[in-house]
Amino acid sequence: MSSDIHVERLRARLLGKQGGALVDREAQAARAVxxxxxxxxxxxxxxxFPELREYANTRWYYDKQGYEWNMFREHAGVVSAEVDVAGRRMINFSSYNYLDLSGDPRVQAAAKQAIDDYGTSTGSGRIIMGEIPLFAEFERELADALGVEDAVLGVSGYGTNVATIGYLARKQDLVLYDELVxxxxxVGAKLSGARRFAFAHxxxxxxxxLLIEHRSNFERVLILTEGVFSMDGDIxxxxRLIEIKKRHHALLMVDEAHSMGVIGARGFGVVDHFGLNGADIDIHYASMSKAFATIGGYVAGRRELITMLxxxxxxxxxxxxxPMPANAxxxxxxxxxxxxxxxxARxxxxxxxxxxxxxxLAGLNVGRSEGSAVIPVMLPDAELALWMAARMFENNIFTFPMIFPVVPRNAAxxxxxxxxxHTREQIDRTVRLLVELKAVAPISKGLF
Ligand SMILES: Cc1ncc(COP(=O)(O)O)c(C=O)c1O
Structure with a gap:
């Protein structure tokens, strides 16, 4: 019912009039729409919902092939180079815990102390009553490590990217992003409403x-890339990106989820790896769920940027x-x-x-991975990736198949x-098994 008809009926009732004529008009209005x-x-x-078909097809395929369902698989204990799954001790290549700090007693003690000091939640937004010294301490020390003025810690890695890009880019702005970010x-770029173009990886x-063609049509231009690409492991x-962004008066944002804590002489990411000045990158970002062994996300850069955020x-x-005190x-x-x-890090x-x-050396294709701790073993199709992962699991090596939609259909x-x-023996065993399996792998049937 349109709101003015509703108001008229209400008025008619209050005035003690018949609503018949109004009911007719309501029917007319319904017919018109x-x-x-x-x-x-x-x-x-x-x-x-059609979305469920993708899931149903995947489950059907696993059942048909006799594969154990490998998603949401529970593990016991702390993840490290090994992990306990289904009562079996496995070599683990599926955790982001690059520096093996998730089970480190010092990290655990700090998290426990924070719970003792502040409880499990600050119970508020930081701006209101949720601020505790731990947040500022982390931000100060992080900014120093990166050679920038300030930093801000957010609740979620994913959410911090979305929030930062969604806030900084506006309708009159342009976002240029590497096709593999x-x-x-x-999602941050999409939500911002800015014009968007991908550039080849x-x-x-x-x-x-793209900058030559479009720069002059937009106010802010945000360039998005990663320090180490999460699917391909290249840097x-x-x-060159810094030189380009400076020449075109653009802003450069680098996602260091997989480079911070890993690359560079001190492990402090791209700044360290390339010997850069921290201020050359406008927006430093990383997720805290990798080398930092916790959860959350940060942005670091100039004081004014951090104040706005x-x-x-x-x-x-x-x-x-x-964020949770224990996470910080x-x-x-x-x-x-x-x-x-x-x-x-070394x-x-x-x-x-x-x-x-x-x-x-063994003839496996690790794609363009170089200098990082992310190594893909490229396979011709998704069926082979699922078959290999299932056989690796049977042999107590945990690795996860990457298939569409997280990578293109032809890049399983x-x-x-x-x-x-990880030890050399664990790595040797893994490479040996990969080679053995590839040699006996069945031809894919195009079912998946
Ligand atoms: C490159 C990259 N950026 C951001 C994120 C989001 O971080 P989180 O999963 O900690 O929310 C991830 C997560 O895997 C990632 O790989």
Whole structure:
């Protein structure tokens, strides 16, 4: 019922008049609004939503092949180079715990102390009553490590990307992003309402062409890339990106989820790896769920940027509760260990280098992975990726198949996250098994 008819009926009733004429007009109004969409159960019954078909097909395929369902699989105990799954001890390549700090007694003690000191929640947004010294301590020490003025810690890694990009980019702005950046960056860009163009992966010339063509039509231009790409394990040419962004007066944001704590002499990410000035990158971002062994996300950069985000960015500073005290304490303890024990980062990179070299020697395709701890083993199709992952699992090696939609349909792979605690023997065994399995793999039937 349109609101003015509703008001008229109400008025008629209050005035003691008949509503008959109004009922006729209501029917006329309903006829005038012919339905544009034929409503069916697929619009109100979740069981009939088409999205569920993808899931049903996947389960059907696993059952048909006799594979154990490998998603949401529970593990016991702390994840490290090994993990307990289904009562079995497995070599683990599926945790982001690069520096093996998730089970570190110092990190755990800091998190427990924070719970003793502040409880399990601050019970408020930071701006209101949720601020505790731990947040500022983490932010101060992080900013120092990156060589920038300030930082802000957010509740979620994913959400901090969405909130930051969604806040900084506006309708009159342009976002240029590497085609392989993480979904959280894409969603932030989409929500911002800014014009968006992808450039070919790590192709600085393509980026420059876009800037030459479009820069003058927009106010702010935000360039999005990653320090280490999460699916491919390669590192972009950061000095060239910085030179380009400076020349075109654009802003550069780098997602260091997989590079912070890992690459560079001290492990402090791209700044360290390339010997950059922290101020050359406008927006430093990382998720806290990788090397920091906790959960959350940070942004670091100039003081003015951080002030804006803390006071005004919905989902980072505003309209959101503070991070959990224990998360900030764990992140701070992890940061201090990174600073004091740079050998951890060096060992991750060495371990990964060994894995990559052995895999290449054995004829495996590790794609463009270089210098990082993310190693894909590229496979011709998704069926082979699922088959290989299932056989690896049977052989007590945990690695996860990456298939569409997280990678393109023709880019299926097994992805290996190497960590500081992996041994040469574990890596050798893994590479050997990959080679043996590939040699006897069945031809895919095109069922999936
Ligand atoms: C590159 C990248 N950015 C952002 C995120 C989001 O971080 P989180 O999962 O901690 O929310 C991830 C998560 O996997 C990631 O790989």
């Amino acid at each position: 012919a339905p544009k969409v034929a409503t069916g159960p697929e619009h109100y019954d979740f069981a009939q 993480h979904n959280s960056m894409l 790590n192709d600085c010339d393509a980026l420059e062409r 972009p040419d950061m000095p 803390k006071y005004y960015a919905p989902g980072l500073g505003l309209y959101i509760a503070s 304490a764990a992140g701070l303890a992890a940061l201090r260990i990174m600073r004091d024990e740079p050998q951890r 060992r991750v990179v060495e371990n990964a280098g060994y894995f990559r070299a052995q895999a290449r 792979r097994l992805r290996f996250f190497v960590n500081t605690a």
